[in-house]
Amino acid sequence: MVRDPLTGEGALLGTTRALRPNEFRDGPEDRCAFCPGNEDLTPPEIARYGDASGWNVRVFRNKFPAIVPPDGDHEVIVDSPRHDEEVTALGTEMWRERYAAALERAPSSYPVLFKNSGAYAGATILHPHTQLVVLPDLPDRWERMVEGSGCTLCDEFARAAREETLVAANGDAAAFVRSHSRFAWSLTILPARCASSLLAADAEGWNGVAALARDAVQAIGDAFPDRRAFNLLVYSDPHADAGSFHWHMEIVPRVSTLAGFELSTGMFIRGSTAQESARRWRRMLAPLDGSI
Ligand SMILES: [Zn+2]
Ligand SMILES: [Zn+2]
Structure with a gap:
């Protein structure tokens, strides 16, 4: 490196x-x-x-x-x-x-x-x-995620239902749109049990996260049949202290490319609010009803 x-x-x-x-x-x-x-x-x-x-x-x-x-x-x-x-x-x-x-x-x-x-x-x-x-x-960006006290994602998720950013849930995991994520359409899939490493998840916990990811990816394919593009990112820090990092997945539909402002400043411009994005995600996932 x-x-x-x-x-x-x-x-x-x-x-x-x-x-x-x-x-x-x-x-x-x-x-x-x-x-x-x-x-x-x-x-x-x-x-x-x-x-x-x-x-x-x-x-x-x-x-x-x-x-x-x-x-x-x-x-x-x-x-x-x-x-x-x-x-x-x-x-x-x-x-x-x-x-x-x-x-x-x-x-x-x-x-x-x-x-x-x-x-x-x-x-x-x-x-x-x-x-x-x-x-x-540890990648620099992840290091910044671990900094600070308490679990930011647990705090954010606790507000998701009230703030109408919750998209889907099963017994082991939930999918929601973070208000401050880089991309408006980013979907965060959070295991119910707060742990820094994905290896801390039992089989049900892992499968619960994976099932929501499968549905989200299917929904992207259905919504953009000719121009499907997404990144699926797994964040897990096997060496972080418990409570300082919450392992999770992020699914980023690539509806826009990185342009000059982003490359210059490292900042991103969100095209919609978390509530709007969550509503769109719920509509995209509705045809898959029964799997979530
Ligand atoms: Zn947490
Ligand atoms: Zn092949």
Whole structure:
């Protein structure tokens, strides 16, 4: 990791990243590297769910890594053999398994789980997949999240129903729109039990969060069938003190791109209020009624 002495901002040097094929720019490859039957196109398999007849989820090192051992690691998790399944129950199970495996290998590391889907969200491969970048240090932005006393997200969530920013809930998790998030359409999915690491969640707690994420991603696909683009971000600090960080997911539909003002100042311009965004999310999720 390198640091800009002018701004203090950190950056990784991933010199092979520019060599990546880009299916959104250049059209689909003849053989999708992430599809069954084309396993020879990826680096060696690290893990899979499935058997000799096939796989449901498959994991390998990123061919074009942002960071490499011994500094860190960069894995790709192919969530499904299909192109029309973005977030799956088995896939999210694998996310947690790989997160735990990374910490077993490097106990002081900070694994970062995220999903880019669609060209406007930074994806270069059409086949749905999730990435795990294992960092040696806590990212600056997360460090600022941990600062301060008490749990900010617990406080915000306690006000969500009254402020009409609550979108959906099940027994283990809730989805709401934060009034101060960078993007108006960001959906925060918060586990009911406050813990700093996602590994502190039991199976029900994890599945409760994952189920809301699956519904939200499905709703984005239904609402923007031709221009679906979103990022799914998992925030979890395995080394934070209890009560100082609340692990959670953020789903960011990419309805706008970062422009000059954002790049210059690091500040974001919200196009709508949290209440308006929450109403829109509730309308988008209504057709999926019964799953939440
Ligand atoms: Zn494919
Ligand atoms: Zn909390």
